[in-house]
Amino acid sequence: MENSQRSIVKIVKEICLEGEIAYESFSYDWIFRLSRNDKVVHIFGYQFEKNSATAHLVCSDKCSTSDLLRLSKVSAIEHTFFMSPVDIKYVGVAGNWIKLYELLNRHGKLVCKANEGTGGNGVYLVSNQFELENAAHKIFSRSRAMAVCPFYEIESEFRVVILDQEVKLVYRKNIPYLLGDGTSTLRQLLVAHLQEHADYLLNCNILEEDNLTILDPGKRYYLNWKHNLGQGAAPVIVQDKELVERLSDLALCAVRAVNVQFASVDIVETSDQQLVLEINSGVMMEHFSQLSNANYQIAKRIYREAVESMFR
Numbered sequence: 001m002e003n004s005q006r007s008i009v010k011i012v013k014e015i016c017l018e019g020e021i022a023y024e025s026f027s028y029d030w031i032f033r034l035s036r037n038d039k040v041v042h043i044f045g046y047q048f049e050k051n052s053a054t055a056h057l058v059c060s061d062k063c064s065t066s067d068l069l070r071l072s073k074v075s076a077i078e079h080t081f082f083m084s085p086v087d088i089k090y091v092g093v094a095g096n097w098i099k100l101y102e103l104l105n106r107h108g109k110l111v112c113k114a115n116e117g118t119g120g121n122g123v124y125l126v127s128n129q130f131e132l133e134n135a136a137h138k139i140f141s142r143s144r145a146m147a148v149c150p151f152y153e154i155e156s157e158f159r160v161v162i163l164d165q166e167v168k169l170v171y172r173k174n175i176p177y178l179l180g181d182g183t184s185t186l187r188q189l190l191v192a193h194l195q196e197h198a199d200y201l202l203n204c205n206i207l208e209e210d211n212l213t214i215l216d217p218g219k220r221y222y223l224n225w226k227h228n229l230g231q232g233a234a235p236v237i238v239q240d241k242e243l244v245e246r247l248s249d250l251a252l253c254a255v256r257a258v259n260v261q262f263a264s265v266d267i268v269e270t271s272d273q274q275l276v277l278e279i280n281s282g283v284m285m286e287h288f289s290q291l292s293n294a295n296y297q298i299a300k301r302i303y304r305e306a307v308e309s310m311f312r
Contacts, residue, residue, distance in 0.1 A: 046282035180215020
């Protein structure tokens with residue numbers, strides 16, 4: 001059974017054809033079995049047979065990643081672990097609410113998300129007790145654990161792709177925004193923006209009370225606070241060599257701290273620091289590769305190097 005929607009499927013098949021690698025696919029191309037010269041390796045989703053099971057589990061757990069990074073003195077956003085009330089008896093604590101309220105009072109704004117979630121789905125920004133309780137209820141209805149971190153005023157978010165201790169790609173995730181002209185309301189600007197980007201997936205977020213707001217010329221109104229590519233952000237390769245070097249150094253420290261070999265590291269930049277947000281042991285380049293043929297070839301090169309590395 002084939003899956004023609006994911007770029008990685010087409011890329012893997014091309015790599016196998018060009019590299020004289022035999023392959024079999026299962027579960028709608030979700031699992032690939034590659035073989036060459038009596039050696040067999042596998043790709044499961046976006047997980048390549050490069051990382052240990054332990055490294056994969058650590059990276060999949062936001063709080064565990066945060067703990068290990070901070071233990072290794074790697075600058076990272078602190079995530080606090082909260083167990084679902086259904087399972088909380090196994091960890092021997094009285095409950096979650098007092099600690100959650102303490103975090104909210106300390107930081108003013110929190111970001112709540114499933115501890116093993118991906119893609120920015122089910123992530124909530126909360127600033128009061130009602131929003132906090134509502135977010136926790138929604139997350140615990142679908143997940144056994146929740147990760148909570150302080151909200152940061154993020155100026156930029158970057159992704160660094162690393163294979164075998166070498167940086168292969170660094171790009172910025174640009175959130176779409178509306179640009180004020182001094183006459184149009186935000187609602188009018190949004191309609192024009194959607195007409196111009198009708199073929200692009202966009203998760204817009206204009207507050208109801210802002211619909212009739214008129215922005216001063218040149219002022220920006222960001223359509224989302226999340227930097228996920230699947231929710232409207234656009235990848236732009238970083239060309240600044242000094243910035244690439246700083247991001248690379250931090251990302252390499254992060255992957256070494258958790259012993260992962262093929263991964264992407266998400267780094268946020270505030271007004272005064274750069275912090276690791278998370279590490280992804282499954283290297284997904286779907287939105288990046290679909291933006292242009294040049295991006296497709298970059299993704300293909302990285303995946304080819306990962307495949308060849310598995311056979312070595």
